[in-house]
Amino acid sequence: KASKVLSFYGLTTPPYDIDALEPHMSQRTLEVHWGKYHRDYVDGLNKQLENSPLYGHTMEELVKITYNNGNPLPEFNNAAQVWNHDFFWESMQPDGGKMPWGGLLQQIEKDFGSFDKFKEEFVEAALTLFGSGWVWLVLKKKEKRLTVIKTSNAVSPLVWGDIPILALDMWEHAYYQDYKDDRVKYVNTFMNHLVSWHAATVRMARAESFVNLGEPKIPVA
């Protein structure tokens, strides 16, 4: 009578209503992109892990382990895409866009010259990405600076030890419904209306406890 209880990874819900990003990202896009693609990655991963010793890791660990130093295990694509999508949904908010502030803005100005220069680099990276992939703002641990990078298919900067601050999904399923081939408009809309600088600020604050971004200021007395 008592059936075996299995707990698997679940599909995380975006931190806003499914129509909350309208008109910049339509409800239909969320229904398909989150409700179908993202769900398929989760289901696919759970199926792969059913009898696997890999089960039980956090998603971040799983992404790193299955990347296997650049010789990815079969679970990598699903694991990384689950993590990437969770991160992407949380990189946006209704009424987002505008400007970052405080320490994050200072760091952007230090590493890119100005906020506009950062935006230019981010948009350029998105438009020159060939095929499916992602554009990221990351804090490079060793170089101790913010950098824009692009990755192919499921690859996430986690695998190189970088700390992601923002992600933009450049797979066609992310924008085709709303923008068709107009990637310029999609990327600019993300920047001007969707990106959550709140989320980025929180991530940056956490990142700072792993990376020394300047001369340490030791408190006196």
Added chain:
Amino acid sequence: KPINSQFELMPPPYSLSSLEPYMSRQTLEYHWGRHHRSYVENLNMQVTGTELDGMSLEEIIIASYNKGNVLPAFNNAAQVWNHDFFWQSMKPGGGGRPSGVLMELIERDFGSFDVMLRELKLATSTQFGSGWGWLAYKANRLEVGNALNPRPSEKDNKLIVARTPNAVNPLVWDYSHAYYLDYENRQADYVQIFMDKLVSWETVSARLEIAMTRAAERAREEEKQREEDEDDMLDSEAVEMYLDSDNDDSEPE
């Protein structure tokens, strides 16, 4: 005056609405009229004034693939070729079953038409990210650099199913922009409809004939080359033997 060989956007061999309802006019307007067009335009910009200028599309693809270290023009050149090939792979009222030599080879190499179909579906559903699924005639060649395979195997000179990422080509599915407007995430439906209603088996048969002829010609040429090489070798061995016997003569007995 520099010669500018500009590539042109080749129209599909049917009207944009003639694949309805399986592939909508809107999909063709975007996929052919915009995506395909921008590959052509970008290629023309990239090629102008470079050493690739004046080459045929196939030559550019091979030169810019650069044995795996791809040059910037590769993606656009290969996507232009892939799309031309893709449009010609379909026709209004397509689908059904192939016949003749093509069907015989499919049955010989896959066991049955349905097995081939299953393999194609599997190949495309496991293509992660953007890419293409192909039905290809594999000659006796290695996959890398089209080198002659020194160890011919039973996989040579037969039909195979292959999938390739992004722009790489060795024939017939596409990025999600090929099906997203009509099928959203239902990729399996798209593939099924492609096989049932769109694929042009006449075109496929004609291509197979060309491929087999070419492979046979190449095999004959290589056989001839080998014979000539062997003759050369025999000749040089003969010379050496002569010298040896010369030496033998000079040796004291």
